[in-house]
Amino acid sequence: MGLLAFKDAVHLVSRTGLGAEWDMIKQLEGRSQEDAVNWVLHSAASGLRPTPRMTPWLKLEPMRLNDMKTRNSAWSISQREGKLLQAWWVEQMLATHTPFIERMTLFWHNHFTSSIQKTLQPSLLYQQNLLLRRHATGNFAELLRAMARDPAMLVYLDGYQNTKSQPNENFARELLELFTIGRGQYRESDVKAAAKAFTGWGVDNNTGKFIIRPEEHASDSVTFLGKTGRFTGDDIIKILLEHPRTAERLTEKFWLEFVSNRPDPALVSVWAQQLRKSHYDIQRFMRTLLTSEPFWALQNRGTLVKSPVELVIGTLRTLPYPRESTQELLNLCRLLGQELFDPPNVKGWSGGEHWISTQTLLVRNAYLSKLSRGDLNDKSAAGVKLPNASEEQLVEWLLPVKPLQPLPTTPGARRLVRSLLLDPAFQVS
Incomplete structure (x- = not known):
């Protein structure tokens, strides 16, 4: 090209x-x-907006261990502060000069899910978000090791309760099934072996920081994916990173996020081998993906359904319409099925065609209609200044494929843009 x-x-x-x-x-x-x-x-990363005020682990966690009244108080605090945290990220997305970092942070947030409802610890989720940002385009191996030590993840998947007397398999199971090799590549015995290897990994009750308690580690020999030894959690992660399916599944997820809804198995295999050979260098992998023929192919354009965040935040960043309040934007994303810091389950948001239903499509269209309403004959409407471009270029700007509905016959950029926003092709990228 x-x-x-x-x-x-x-x-x-x-x-x-x-x-x-x-x-x-x-x-x-x-x-x-x-x-x-x-x-x-x-592109140099944008600065972060001021940290929302949140109750520290040391104060909030003991409230969950006492009577019903204090547990309810802890729940109320976490819900209130969780809304502040969600608003913080929405404001960051709206203000950033490097949206690629936000896009990648959201991608990893959906890969390594944690939720406010389970953790009841917004301060830990904020720290997790910062962790995802630091590794967003760095190294997946380092990110995986960091997430295994992340307090929010340890609380979300009960890893902090994993002791040698009572092994908890939740984190180990999701590590295999969702974060790395996937179903069909392991047995129940591998889950149990991995859980034993991670015993003793937890959260310090006083600080909310990661800690390893040696006295709680089960040091007996186990067999994991055909290898036998006295494994630690890091040993398990090393074995998983060496497994071909880890790189392949990660490559498939990147393909579905950035290329199209139908991964090419042959090319996925090639890219996965390159990813492993680079020791999981994310930026190098993204360069391969973004300069590939499939990424630029015309047949792959318009194949990805916009997520609620893309539709809501992306439209506001694209067009100079007056925006609603942050709380209204959060509520809109919730109605559309994507509540930040609160994915539906440990698998995260399914994405793709799952974003679209009869109900959500009505909400999407209502939002776009409300956003673009006004006097379409008024060329000098306050706050609405569209690019000085031809009709053809405006269509190319807003739609990845040709419009599916007739364009308005009455001239005017505002009228045309409204028509394009309400065209079904605007729902995809």
Whole structure:
């Protein structure tokens, strides 16, 4: 491919960010593919918004261990502060100059799920979000080891209750099934062996920090995925990272997130081998993906359903419409099925076509209709300044494929943009 045409720049910005931001598209238009991809991958991260005020572990956790009154108080605090945490991330997404980092942080948040409802510890989830940001485009092996030590994850999957006298298999099971090799690649005996290897890993009752309690570690020999030894949790992770299916499943998830809804098994195998050979270098992998033929192929455009965050936050970042309150945006995402810091279960959000139902499609259209309403004949409406572009370019800007509904016959950019927002093709990227 030569220099990026406008529609190609739109594709790259839409798939790697939050919305098709005009200024960003114009920065990439006319660049070489390699230069444009490097620009996305190496943009300096935006600063974070001020930390929301949250009750520390030391104060909140003991409340959960006492009588019903204090447990209810702990629940109320966690729900209130959880809303503040959700609002913090929405505001960060709206304000960031590097939406790719937010996109990647959200990707990992859906891979390594934890929820407010289970942990009841917003302060730990905030720290987990910072961890995901630090490793967002770094190294998956390091991220996996860090998540195994993450207090929010240890609470969410009961890892902090995993002792040699009472092994808890929850974290071990999800480590195998969801985070690495997947079903069909292990036996129940492997789950039990992994759980034993992680005994003693927990959370310090005084600080809420990760701690290993040697006296709670079951040091007897176990067999895990055909290997026998006195394993620690790090040994289990090392074995899983060496397993081919870990890289393959991770590659499949990246494909579904950035390329199309139908992974190519042959190319997935090749990319997975490269991922393992690079010791799980995420940025190098993303460069391979974003410069690949499948990523740029016309037949793969318009194949990914926008998540609620992409639709709600992305539309506001794309178009200069007045925005609703942060709480209203949070409620909208909830109605559409994506509540930040609170995925439906340990598997996270299924995504893809699961985002669309009769009910959510009505909510999506109502939001877009409300957002774009107003006097469509008024070219000087306050706060609504659209790019000075041709009708053809406006269509390429907002839709990844040709519109499925007739365009308005009455001229006017605001009228056309409203029509494009309400076109079914706007629901995909």
